[in-house]
Amino acid sequence: MAIELVCPAGSLPAxxxxxxxxxxxxxxxxxxxxxxxNFTGLNFDDRALADGxxxxxxxxxxxxxxxxxxPRSDNWARWTxxxxxxxxxxxxxxxxxxxxxxxxxxRTHPSLRRHLSVQGSATSYEAINFYHEQFGxxxxxxxxxxxxxxxxxxxxxxxxxxxxxxxxxxCVMVEGRCALSAYxxxxxxxxxxxCSPGKYVRWEQTAAGMEARVNGILIDRFAADERAGYPTLxxxxxxxxxxxxxxxxxxxxxxxxxxxxxxxRMGVAAIKIEGRQRSPAYVGQVTRVWRxxxxxxxxxxxxxxxxxxxxxxxxxxxxxxxxxxxxxHRPWK
Amino acid sequence: MEPKLPAFxxxxxxxxxxxxxxxxxxxLALAGALNLALGRVLPREQLEPLAGKRLLVRVTxxxxxxxxxxxxxxxxxxxxxxxDDLRISATLRDFLALALREEDADTLFxxxxxLMEGDTELGLLVKNTLDAVDWAALRPALPxxxxxxx
Amino acid sequence: MKLALGPLLYYWTRKRVLDFYDExxxxxxDIVYLGETVCSRRHELRLPDWLDIGERLAAAGKEVVISxxxxxxxxxxxKTLRRIAEQARFRVEANDMGAVRLLAGSDGWVAGPxxxxxxxxxxxxxxxxxxxxxxxxxxxxxxALARVRAAHGQxxxxxxxxxxxxxxxxxxxxxxxxxxxxxxxxxxxxxxxFDDGLALDTRDGRPFLTINGIQTQSARVHNLLxxxxxxxxxxVDILRISPQAHHMAAIATLFADAVGGRRAPREAFDxxxxxxxxxxxxxxxxxxxxxxEYVA
Numbered sequence: 001m002a003i004e005l006v007c008p009a010g011s012l013p014a015x016x017x018x019x020x021x022x023x024x025x026x027x028x029x030x031x032x033x034x035x036x037x038n039f040t041g042l043n044f045d046d047r048a049l050a051d052g053x054x055x056x057x058x059x060x061x062x063x064x065x066x067x068x069x070x071p072r073s074d075n076w077a078r079w080t081x082x083x084x085x086x087x088x089x090x091x092x093x094x095x096x097x098x099x100x101x102x103x104x105x106x107r108t109h110p111s112l113r114r115h116l117s118v119q120g121s122a123t124s125y126e127a128i129n130f131y132h133e134q135f136g137x138x139x140x141x142x143x144x145x146x147x148x149x150x151x152x153x154x155x156x157x158x159x160x161x162x163x164x165x166x167x168x169x170x171c172v173m174v175e176g177r178c179a180l181s182a183y184x185x186x187x188x189x190x191x192x193x194x195c196s197p198g199k200y201v202r203w204e205q206t207a208a209g210m211e212a213r214v215n216g217i218l219i220d221r222f223a224a225d226e227r228a229g230y231p232t233l234x235x236x237x238x239x240x241x242x243x244x245x246x247x248x249x250x251x252x253x254x255x256x257x258x259x260x261x262x263x264x265r266m267g268v269a270a271i272k273i274e275g276r277q278r279s280p281a282y283v284g285q286v287t288r289v290w291r292x293x294x295x296x297x298x299x300x301x302x303x304x305x306x307x308x309x310x311x312x313x314x315x316x317x318x319x320x321x322x323x324x325x326x327x328x329h330r331p332w333k
Numbered sequence: 334m335e336p337k338l339p340a341f342x343x344x345x346x347x348x349x350x351x352x353x354x355x356x357x358x359x360x361l362a363l364a365g366a367l368n369l370a371l372g373r374v375l376p377r378e379q380l381e382p383l384a385g386k387r388l389l390v391r392v393t394x395x396x397x398x399x400x401x402x403x404x405x406x407x408x409x410x411x412x413x414x415x416x417d418d419l420r421i422s423a424t425l426r427d428f429l430a431l432a433l434r435e436e437d438a439d440t441l442f443x444x445x446x447x448l449m450e451g452d453t454e455l456g457l458l459v460k461n462t463l464d465a466v467d468w469a470a471l472r473p474a475l476p477x478x479x480x481x482x483x
Numbered sequence: 484m485k486l487a488l489g490p491l492l493y494y495w496t497r498k499r500v501l502d503f504y505d506e507x508x509x510x511x512x513d514i515v516y517l518g519e520t521v522c523s524r525r526h527e528l529r530l531p532d533w534l535d536i537g538e539r540l541a542a543a544g545k546e547v548v549i550s551x552x553x554x555x556x557x558x559x560x561x562k563t564l565r566r567i568a569e570q571a572r573f574r575v576e577a578n579d580m581g582a583v584r585l586l587a588g589s590d591g592w593v594a595g596p597x598x599x600x601x602x603x604x605x606x607x608x609x610x611x612x613x614x615x616x617x618x619x620x621x622x623x624x625x626x627a628l629a630r631v632r633a634a635h636g637q638x639x640x641x642x643x644x645x646x647x648x649x650x651x652x653x654x655x656x657x658x659x660x661x662x663x664x665x666x667x668x669x670x671x672x673x674x675x676x677f678d679d680g681l682a683l684d685t686r687d688g689r690p691f692l693t694i695n696g697i698q699t700q701s702a703r704v705h706n707l708l709x710x711x712x713x714x715x716x717x718x719v720d721i722l723r724i725s726p727q728a729h730h731m732a733a734i735a736t737l738f739a740d741a742v743g744g745r746r747a748p749r750e751a752f753d754x755x756x757x758x759x760x761x762x763x764x765x766x767x768x769x770x771x772x773x774x775x776e777y778v779a
Contacts, residue, residue: 011465013434040454041379041461048465070601073630099580100604121599124555126564126581133584134608145655150556173652173699174554177597180692182622183651183701183773186766190599190622201453210448215772218685228443231453234652239684240662240694247683247694248658251443279464282437317440327655331666 003263003294004270006064006163007287010042014280015052019061021284022291026056027064027095029193029276033075034082035066036119037276038193046085053090062092066276068117069193070098080104087112095141096120097176102135115163116140119189121176125157132160139163141272143174144254148328152266161269166256167286168274169319170326172234172249180233185215201231212236227251229320251320257289257306259328260297282317289313338430343394352396360399360410363390368407374466382458387415391422419455422448438464484715484742486735487514487642489725490550490576492650492695494674497527503726504536508543510732511739514721515540516576518550518567522657522696523560524670530566537573550576553597554653554697576618587612596620596644596723597653601627603634616640618723621649621705624770629717640720646708646734647725648680648693648761649701649773658694667697678728679760690761703764703774709752710768711741730758 007023009015018026029035031043044052049065056063065086071079079098083105086094093113096102097120105114118141122128131137139161142151155162173180175189182188185200200215210222212231219236222228229235229251238247254274256263263271271294273286289310297304315323343351371377383403390399402411423431427446430436438460441447449456488507491500507515517533517540519525528536537547549567552560567575568585577583578595586592594600594609594617606617619628621644632641659681660670674681680693680700690702707714707722714722722742724735734755741751756763766775 010461012467013465013469016467016469039457039461040382041458041465070599072627073602073634074627076602076604098599098602098605099608100602100606103604103608120580121597122580124561124579124581126561126584127555127579130580130584130587145554146556153558172656173654176599177553178652179620179622179649179773180651180699182767183649186770186772186775188622190620191601198454198457199452203448203450203453205448205450217689217691217774218687221686222445224445226445228445230439237686238691239686239688240681243662244686247662248654248699249656278439279434279437279460281434282440285437317437319439319443321443 002298003268004163005287005290005294006270006272007283007290008168008273008276008278009052009283010037010039010276010278011280012044012048012052014276014278014283015063016055017280017284018287019056019059021287023061023287025062025064025092025270026052027066027272027276028052029066030082030085032078033069033191033193034071034079036068036117036189036193037066038069039277040198042277046089049085049089057090064093064095064115065091066095066117067101068095068097068119070119070190071101072191076100080108083109083112093139099131099135102131102137106135110136113138116160117176118143118165119176121174123174125154128154128158128160132158139269141165143176144171145174145327148259148262148266151268151328155267162267163270163272164256164263164268165254165274166260166263166271166290167314168253169230170249170252170254170324178234184217184233196230196232203231227320227322235320250322252322252324253314253318253320254326255311255314255318255323256325256328257293257310257314259325260293260306261300261302261304264297264301278317285313285317338426338433338435341426343392343425348394348396356398356400357410357412359397360401363399364401364408364410367401371407374468375462379462380458383455386418386452386455387411388455388459389417389420391420392425392428393422394424394426418452419459420448420450421456421459422450484719485513485721486511486738486742487516487721487723488512488731488735489644489647489723490516490518490520491726492521492648492698492700493678493680493726493728494522494525494527494672494696495678496675497532499678500528501536503731504540506732508540508545510735512545512724512735514546514548516548516550516723518552520550520553520578521653521698522674523552523557523563524667525672525674525696527675530563534570534572541573546574548574548576548593550595551578551582553578553595554655555579555581556655577614583609583612589613591615593618593642596650601631603631603636606631606635606639610635610637610639616642616721618642618644621651622767622773625710625713625717625768626770628719632718641718642721642723643707643714643719643768644705645714645722645724646706646738647704647723647727649705649767650698650725651692651701651773652699654697654699657697658699659696662694701764701773703762703776704759705765705767705773706752706755706759706763707765707768708737708741708755709749709778710765711748713768727760729760733758
C-alpha cells in the first residue's frame with residue numbers, strides 16, 4: 001500500500017495549496033485551544049472548515065481534524081463540541097490525545113475514524129495497543145523519539161497503522177510530556193495548545209545582538225549574521241558549566257527524505273509534514289517535493305535517491321536552515 | 334519550486350534619496366491599499382487587537398519607514414512620538430515575495446531576512462490573517478489595487 | 484494528609500542509594516516510591532535491588548510502590564516493565580499507557596504524574612481499569628484539580644507533587660551526554676557526577692533549568708509547604724516529596740510538622756528555604772507560570 005502524505009494547513013488557502021500540490025490528507029485545527037497550534041489568527045472557523053472539506057473531498061483528498069490537547073473538567077464541553085463538529089462536517093478522522101475524549105468520540109460517533117495524536121506520547125506497541133483495545137484507535141502518530149529499528153518493532157506488534165513525522169519542526173522532547181512552556185509562561189502545549197505563545201515572546205535588537213525572550217527569560221541572542229529559529233525554550237542557547245551552547249537542541253528541522261525507502265519497506269502507513277503555523281507558500285513547496293518523492297519511491301524502492309533540487313528546496317524552508325534525521329538516526333540521541 | 338521573484342535589492346543611492354523624501358505619500362498609499370481590503374478581504378473583527386497600536390513597516394533597502402495605526406476609520410499614517418508596538422523590516426523584494434505568496438514568512442525569518450521586533454503576538458496576527466485571505470475565491474469581487482497575489 | 488517520597492530521579496552510586504533509603508526508613512514518611520523512572524541505561528541498581536529496598540522499607544512500616552519508567556523505547560524497556568507489572572509484592576505506579584495496559588484489571592495501581600490526567604472522564608476510565616490513586620500532572624493548577632476531584636465524585640486517593648525540582652520534560656536525547664559531547668549509547672554515565680542535576684542558566688546568568696540525563700527539570704524547587712491550607716481545601720490526600728541530595732529527612736520533618744499542625748505552614752516554608760539547593764517556586768499550583776513564586 002502506498003504511503004499517505006499528510007500535510008499541514010493553518011488556513012483555507014494552505015489547505016487548497018496542499019490538495020493542489022498532491023497531499024492525500026490535510027490536517028487542520030479549530031480556532032481555539034482544542035489543538036496544539038493555537039496561535040493568533042491561525043486555523044479554521046466553521047465556514048472555512050466546511051469549505052475546506054468540500055474542496056478536499058471534491059479532489060479525492062481527506063481532511064483530518066487535530067483535537068490533540070487535554071481538556072480539563074471545566075472546559076470539557078468545548079472539546080466534545082469539537083468532536084461533534086468534526087462528525088457533522090464530514091471530517092475523515094479526528095486526531096486525539098486525551099483518553100476521556102477518545103471514549104466520548106467512540107461512544108457518540110462510532111463511525112468517525114480516530115487517530116492517536118503524537119501528543120498521546122505512545123512510544124511502544126503496548127501503549128498503542130492500549131488505545132486500540134480501549135478506543136478503537138485506527139492510526140497512531142509516533143513521538144519523534146524512536147529509532148527506525150524501534151519503529152519497525154512497533155509496527156510488527158500492532159494492528160494500528162503507524163504515521164511518522166517526515167519533515168518540519170522538531171520537538172526534541174516527547175510530545176505530550178513537555179511542560180517547559182508551562183514552566184516559563186503558564187501556558188502549555190498540553191492544555192493551551194501552544195508552546196512559548198506569541199504574547200510572551202519579545203524580540204529586541206540590543207547592543208549585544210538580537211535578543212529573544214519568553215516571559216522575560218532570555219532564550220537566545222543572535223549576532224547579525226546568525227541563523228535564527230523559533231523562540232522555543234528547547235532551542236535556545238544556555239550556559240551549562242563553563243560553556244554557552246544549544247544545550248538541548250539547535251534550531252533545526254527534521255528531514256527524513258533519504259530514509260524514505262526504508263520507511264516504505266517497513267510498512268509505515270503515512271508520513272506527516274509538520275507546520276500548520278507556516279504559510280501557504282511553505283505548504284506548497286514542501287508538499288510538492290514529498291509528493292514526487294513518495295511517488296518515486298513506490299517505483300524505485302531501494303534504488304531511490306532524493307533529487308538534489310528537492311533537498312535544496314527543503315533546506316531553504318527549514319528552521320535555522322539546518323536539518324537532522326533526529327532520533328530515527330541513532331547517533332543523534 | 335524556487336521563488337519566481339528574482340533576488341534584488343534597491344540600490345543604495347535610491348534608498349538614500351527615498352530616505353530624505355517625506356514618508357507621508359507612501360504611508361498614505363499603503364494605508365489606502367489596506368483600507369480598501371479592510372472589511373472586504375481582511376476580517377476587521379480578527380484585526381481588532383491591532384486597534385490603536387503603532388505599526389512600523391521598514392523597507393530596509395528602499396529607505397522607507399512607514400508608521401501607521403488601525404483606528405475606527407481604518408488604517409492611517411501616524412507621525413506621533415509614541416513608541417512602536419510592532420516593527421517589521423525586510424527588503425522590498427522580500428515584502429513583494431511575501432505578498433505574492435512566493436515566500437514563507439518563517440523561512441525569511443530563519444534566514445534573518447525578515448525582522449520582527451516588539452509585540453510578537455501582533456506580528457503573528459498580521460501574518461496569519463494575511464495568510465488566511467483566500468484571494469482565489471475573492472478575485473472576481475476584488476477592486477483593482479496594486480498588489481494582488483495570484 | 485499522608486507524605487510520600489517520590490522515586491529518586493537522579494543517578495547516585497549504589498552505596499549512596501542504600502544509605503539514603505536507610506535514612507528514609509527513619510524519616511516521617513508514609514509512602515515510598517522506588518525504581519528507575521528516568522533512564523534505562525542506569526544500572527547501579529536493578530529491579531531486584533529496588534525490591535530488596537522495598538522489603539526493608541516495608542519492614543519499617545512504609546507503604547512501598549514501584550514506579551515504572553516514563554519513556555519506554557526499546558524491547559528491553561518493555562521487558563523490565565512487564566517484570567514490574569507481574570510482581571505482586573508491591574503496588575505499581577504506571578507512568579505511561581503501556582504500563583496501564585499491563586496493569587489493567589488488577590486492583591490498586593497508581594496512575595502516575597506523567598499520564599496527563601486533566602479531567603474526570605480520563606480519571607474515571609483509569610479507575611475502571613483498577614487505578615486506586617492518582618498523581619496529578621505537576622503542571623495542573625489546584626483549582627483544576629479540585630474540579631476533577633469534585634466531578635469524579637467517588638473517593639479516590641489524590642497525590643500532588645509538593646516538593647522538589649519539577650520534572651518538566653523527557654527526550655530520546657541525553658542532555659548530560661550532550662554536554663560532554665558523548666553519544667547516549669556511550670555516555671560514560673556522567674550523570675552520576677551531578678547528585679542534584681546539572682544547572683542550566685540563561686545567557687544573562689539566571690538559573691532556568693536542570694539537566695538530568697534525558698529528563699529536564701526546573702532549576703527552582705517547587706515547594707508547596709506554604710500552600711498547605713489550600714491543598715487541604717482541594718481534598719489532596721498525599722503530598723509527594725521528590726528526593727534531593729541533602730537534608731531530605733529535615734524536609735520530611737518540616738512537612739510532617741506542618742501537616743500535623745505542630746508548625747505553621749508559612750513558618751515551615753521559611754525554614755525550608757535554607758534546605759533547598761535553589762530558590763523556591765509554586766506557580767503551577769496557582770495556575771501561573773511554574774517558575775513563579777506566588778504568595779496569595
